[in-house]
Amino acid sequence: MKKVLLPLLFALPFLSGAQAPSAEKLIKYVKPIIGTQKMGHTYPGATVPFGMVQLSPDTDTLIYEINGKYNPDIYKYCAGYQYTDKTIVGFSHTHFSGTGHSDLGDFLVMPTTGVLQLNPGTADKPESGYRSAFSHENEVSEAGYYKVKLDDHNILAELTATNRVGFHQYTFPKSEQSHIILDLMAGLYNYENKDVWTFVRVENDTLITGYRQTNGWARTRTVYFAMTFSKPFYQYGSKNYSKKEVYKGFWGRFDQGKNFPEMAGKHLKAYFDFKTEEGEKIKMKFAISSVSTEGALKNLQTEIPHWNFDKTRKESQELWERELNKIAIQADNVEDKQNFYTAMYHAFINPTTFMDVDGSYRGLDQNVHKAEKFTNYTTFSLWDTYRALHPFFNLIQPKRNADMVQSMLAHYDQSVHKMLPVWSHYANENWCMIGYHSVSVIADAVIKGNAGFDANKALDACVMTARHKGFDGIDAYMQMGYVPDDKNSSSVSKTLEYAYDDWCIAQMAKKLNRMEIYEEFIKRSQNYKNVYDASIGFMRPKLSDGSFKKQFDVLQTHGQGFIEGNAWNYSLYVPQYPAEMIEMMGGKKRFVTHLDSLFSMELPDAFFAETEDITRDGIIGNYVHGNEPAHHVAYLYNWADQPWKTQERVRMILKKQYHPASDGLGGNDDCGQMSAWFIFSSLGFYPVAPGSEQYAIGSPSVKSAVLQLENGKTFSIEAQNQSDKNVYVQKILLNGQALNRLFINHSEIMAGGKITFVMGEKPVKKAR
Secondary structure, three states: OOOOOHHHHHHHHHOOOOOOOOOOOOHHHOOOOOOOOOOOOOOOOEOOOOOOOOEEEEOOOOEEEEOOEEOHHHHHHOOOOOOOOOEEOEEEOOOOOOOOOOOOOOOEEEEEEOOOOOOOOEOOEHHHOOOEEOOHHHEEEEOOEEEEEEOOOOEEEEEEEOOOEEEEEEEEOOEEEEEEEEEOOOOOOEEOOOOOEEEEEEOOOOEEEEEEEEOOOOOOEEEEEEEEEOOOOOEEEEEEOOOOOOOOHHHHHOOOOEOOOEEEEOOEEEEEEEEEOOOEEEEEEEEEEOOOHHHHHHHHHHHOOOOOHHHHHHHHHHHHHHHHOOEEEEOOOHHHHHHHHHHHHHHOOOOEEOOOOOOEEEOOOOOEEEOOOOOOEEOEEHHHHOOOHHHHHHHHOHHHHHHHHHHHHHHHHHOOOOOOOOEEEOOEEOOOOOOOOHHHHHHHHHHOOOOOOOHHHHHHHHHHHHOOOOOOOHHHHHHHOOOOOOOOOOHHHHHHHHHHHHHHHHHHHHHOOOHHHHHHHHHHHHHHHHHEEOOOOEEOOEOOOOOEOOOOOOOOOOOOOOOOOOHHHHOOOOOOOHHHHHHHOOOHHHHHHHHHHHHHOOOOHHHHHOOOOOOHHHEEOOEEOOOHHHOOHHHHHHHHOOHHHHHHHHHHHHHHHEOOOOOOEOOOOHHHHHHHHHHHHHHOEEOOOEOEOEEEEOOOOOOEEEEEOOOOOEEEEEEEOOOOOOOEEEEEEEOOEEOOOOEEEHHHHHOOEEEEEEEEOOOOOOOO
């Protein structure tokens, strides 16, 4: 990508299908604080749509393992911030949104006054370190902007961001001892006695560069930075907190702790000192790069060539306003709009940009590559996001989604395993969770006509991934038609998810007229039948000898062949063949009884003791909304001739699992998947089987919506007689004609037009 001026950089994403903002400002409905309490694991700080920088406060940074044992408290801080905490440690520049695993938290910055303290201190005694108490009364969290008063230092901190640059503005009191601390030890995936390596170079009295290498969830992650101050510091220094004496060699000739321009170490903290007047603002711009300090400096100079904080905040929020305006809704109350537009905000955070302004990025092979004619993205939580987030992008962000697929294909090209990403970020594959769900994302794009990439090459990559005998039981799966439980954990879940992914490959192959591949994978897609035990009516782990596991509990998760679900949930996971699954489970009447029981049963206490990420807040009966295998389940009534139950279940989930407060998410947002479920379901339809053109009909909770499509057309949704009581669909009109089916096609939406739901208080119990 050629070097371009800043206004053009901001305009580029909107040249295709750009729309004029609505008269009403939608950004006021975004509440980034939603999901920052309990399990939501979102962060309240500043970022732009799909931005590389996520500049946000951390209320604690804990050690992941202590004496070789997992620290359960670390789970709370996957995003660095918990709403119930009373202190802030500092502001770091990279964060995951809504994940169930921690990493990132790079380059923590904290402004302080008084005697210099380089230890963060403890939450119960913030005065023992540089952290500070704060109050939510003095905290503002908006899309693209964050503000908080640091009570212990009497400093007002304000944050905003562009794609690759975080912009800090600190208003200090009068002090002869004002400091800005750069803590290079701090992070969100720290191990006791395990090292990071950091380097800092003081270029002059306002510019600092360096890098940070970490060995955490991503085992080879390097992030470079360039930071610059609006005011020169008068002195600076550092301290290395390594528990072992560092051999200094000839470097011992220098006093490296103070005013020495090169700092390096495993446990390094730097500080920069200022003298400030009352109300004086010190601003700091902090750019990151995966390539080099030179790349970080170029990012900084290109994206924020000035010191106007308010200008950057305005531009950041204008970017959000444009994205939010892609769907304009009318709802009964402000709370519904806050839920909807915060869901859009969270959906548009990940995946994140992963390249410099010139297109350079670090690849999976740890070499530097250049993205040609596409934006390279990272943070692919695919086990979560293939279900609704990427289908939502195919509907409302197709160009970005095509670029995301290109990023996956670049990952494949750079992979020594020749595999598409499973869960990847920052030029690393984490191998987290199961399945090979990149193929679902790719197939969904191809089937829906959004293949802004080489579709045949993509199919070849999908096939190579699905035939990879060295990966997670695939060899046994190909030989036996299932993953044997005595050879591989989570065997039932893997069998079912592999079978779905195989169906996706078959659909793509058929679309591309690659019939030999189609025949191979459509046959493999039937493997779900091999782990169904008809004698008990549930999916069940099977052993290598072909027998079912004898010690088996349909309510337990761990050790029973499942992951993030139990036999009740996963017995319903055949999204590619819902009608056949229902028949296999005894027919529609028996299936509805099973599905009703899922929502109404009471779980034993042992269920909640099994896993850290399930609480009673996040479930309805045995339906666990925070665990994605169940996200399609409420829509399955449509295939059992009782769509009114889909309608009432969907509206119940919307009300119970989402509300506009810090604890407003019933589980991890998982990089936008929970939010994408909310958006689709609020609009009245949902992609039960990505890789199909069909969306299952539900019950819209909005009064109306207008989708601004990238092809320049609009698709309108109207829900007549909408209310909390009128949850049942009486009839549906598509462009004025009766829609006598329980699905709508993607192509019908993309053609533009209008769907009208006539709502009522009583269910319509007749075949459509």
